[in-house]
């Protein structure tokens with residue numbers, strides 16, 4: 001689904017990512033850990049093709065296409081979807097209208113989907129205008145539900161979210177990744193799970209999101225490098241017990 | 253801007269015949285009227301007033317409690333409208349007010365009787381038809397105690413290149429607990445010279461809401477309506493959405509004077525230039541407390557053009573709360589990228605942001621007028637990017 005080869009990224013004069021290699025298969029969710037400022041957000045922004053992030057080396061492949069130089073909207077149409085951490089307010093544009101545009105002509109029942117993430121009373125409000133941290137997350141999820149991406153990029157789904165909302169966000173992320181799984185006469189739940197095609201790349205510090213999703217692989221991004229590939233829960237425990245200092249040793 | 257030479261315009265000799273049925277007007281003119289917010293069928297309107305060149309050609313209202321007539325008739329009927337006429341605008345203010353004081357061609361007088369809530373808007377249109385016409389109008393609107401009214405005024409020329417000068421005095425009287433919404437759509441042309449002079453007074457508990465839309469080229473326009481909140485609890489709001497295509501020059505502003513306690517004032521303008529010049533003024537003065545005023549002036553330069561924002565605040569007593577926010581710039585790259593991440597290409601993203609910027613939903617206009625404004629925005633988008 002996604003393949004990153006020796007990716008180098010500069011912001012201004014500074015090289016923030018210094019050779020990233022990563023492969024995420026179809027239906028697989030990858031978890032990214034790493035200390036503040038290590039370059040995690042930078043990696044996600046670069047995958048989405050946003051400005052200010054200059055690729056100075058390496059390649060990004062998505063569904064077999066080289067998307068390294070592809071404009072953001074083409075990546076989105078190809079199936080890359082990102083939840084923004086601090087999205088801008090857009091005055092005069094209703095949330096409902098943006099959600100409809102994000103569906104790109106697909107059938108999407110905005111009202112009933114909004115109900116699923118408690119956003120129905122926000123549909124007429126201007127995009128992100130005065131939204132709280134948790135509201136932004138739910139609004140981003142609603143847009144992603146409309147977008148229906150094959151690769152979900154999510155930067156810290158837990159940050160600024162209360163426990164109840166964490167539950168809602170966790171369940172929604174799972175649905176985005178795994179589809180709606182329910183008992184069906186024609187297809188067992190296990191078969192349904194195997195048919196899922198969405199992949200994910202999720203950044204987390206706390207690991208709360210791991211309670212909701214199936215994620216088998218993860219890595220630590222440290223100072224522009226990836227290291228310590230392991231099961232996400234094991235990485236989390238390791239960081240809890242020993243801190244990120246261990247990662248440096250592992251790198252050397 | 254070079255000085256306006258009024259001697260280039262004809263202030264006599266353009267009498268027009270009455271028009272019984274506005275739907276019989278030439279198609280091109282009807283379309284210009286529709287784009288100015290005037291519905292020639294009169295459907296959904298409480299009354300219609302039309303002046304072409306030097307006289308009123310149509311004036312009808314079927315709404316009990318609403319009186320509407322040619323200003324000249326009102327002056328005769330009400331003894332010169334003593335206490336109203338020329339009380340809010342000084343006839344000696346400048347050469348334009350003097351020209352109207354010397355030779356008024358027409359304009360409307362509208363009065364809503366005490367306590368009458370008029371549901372459908374009254375519409376009026378001031379049209380310049382003959383080339384070289386100079387049009388002097390004087391409008392007086394009185395909303396009596398506890399009454400409410402919405403007036404939609406469309407100002408336009410028969411063809412985009414008709415040469416004409418429009419000098420218009422408007423005086424508004426919003427009595428105790430009354431409310432007036434005044435929506436003005438300017439649909440002038442590249443040879444139009446426009447000098448509105450507007451003043452009004454709002455008494456205790458009254459509300460004045462002014463909506464102003466101008467999206468077409470106008471050669472030279474200057475206006476600065478002033479509303480005085482004279483009674484406790486009065487509110488004035490100005491919302492303007494202006495586009496200056498190449499060749500347009502708009503010097504516009506709004507002024508609110510808070511002369512009583514518990515008053516509120518708000519001036520919001522959104523301006524875009526695609527090659528023309530906009531001077532966006534705003535002035536809130538507060539002389540009593542409590543008084544709260546906010547001025548917001550946002551401008552986008554798309555391609556060429558000039559936007560000069562001049563927000564002013566004047567408090568003369570301790571305790572007033574006045575604030576302003578002004579910005580002149582370009583569309584934020586961050587907003588474009590956000591929409592591109594949702595699958596919109598750069599043009600779609602830009603157009604979506606511009607439409608949001610020019611969004612007039614806050615004005616609460618009738619659907620057909622809203623549609624006409626959206627259509628005008630679509631047409632002007634080709635100049636924008």
Ligand SMILES: Nc1ncnc2c1ncn2[C@@H]1O[C@H](COP(=O)(O)OP(=O)(O)OP(=O)(O)O)[C@@H](O)[C@H]1O
Nearest residue numbers: 011012016034035036037038039040041042043052
């Ligand atoms: N616009 C910018 N200009 C200069 N430096 C930047 C810019 N954006 C990010 N950086 C720097 O790049 C480095 C990586 O930032 P990034 O946001 O990717 O970190 P992160 O791993 O997401 O951290 P956190 O866990 O705190 O979110 C940081 O040192 C940051 O200060």
Ligand SMILES: [Mg+2]
Nearest residue numbers: 040041042155
């Ligand atoms: Mg980050």
